[in-house]
Amino acid sequence: MIDVITLAGGLPRDAELRFTPQGAAVANFTLAASDGRYDQDQNKWVSTRNLYLDVTIWNEPGNKENPTPWAEMAANLKKGDQVAVTGKLITRSWETKEGEKRSKVEFNAYRYYTLPTAxxxxxxxxxxxxxxxxxxxxxxxxxxxxxxxxxxxxxxxxx
Structure with a gap:
């Protein structure tokens, strides 16, 4: 099974940069994508389905072939930017204080590419x-x- 995929969409809010206790940089942002069609009655494009996916991108410390600080660069992404991300889907699980088990699908990216906006x-x-x-x-x-x-x-x- 190939576990590397590329997704494209827009940012509904600015990206955020955080640091782990060990000092590793990590950027978080949400990628939004939707299917659309032109509604002639409303004379505009309307969304038919929306997808919001949380994206995490880490710096790659010690990678001599690719020393690019991806997380720090991704932290400059702003609301409305169009991007493509390459990485893989992961499932994160946790337990609440009340003992309920929860899980969430996230996208762990290792590259991003800005796309032109029209x-x-x-x-x-x-x-x-x-x-x-x-x-x-x-x-x-x-x-x-x-x-x-x-x-x-x-x-x-x-x-």
Whole structure:
């Protein structure tokens, strides 16, 4: 089983930097991702499912091949930044004061990459047509999408 994965999303709040009693740096942040679709009635993109995942990234002391202080760099991430993280999922378990057993899935990252952010754009005519067709259950081989366009529109390449 391969236990290294890469996830991408945005930060809903600033990253935090802490230090262990031994002095090791660790950054924590939350990665948020959602599926979205264009809602023509509201004239905007809406989220259909949201995922929030706690991410931990440690410095790698004594690693001669990679002396980069990843945790200290990740601590500079701010709310709204878009990032991709590489690492693995881990389960952390503990017991409450009342004796209840709890567990939580976290992402233990060893690298992160900042992603460019694009300004929010309104969907073009073709995107709106695809969204409408999908909502009506049409596919690329049925409905209006199975027919060639009556005339070239603005969304067609000029050749």
């Amino acid at each position: 300004p929010q754009q309104q969907p073009n005519q073709a995107q709106q047509q695809w969204s409408n067709a999908a909502q009506q259950g049409q596919t690329a081989t049925s409905g209006a999408w199975s027919q060639p366009p009556a005339q070239a529109g603005q969304d067609q390449p000029p050749f």
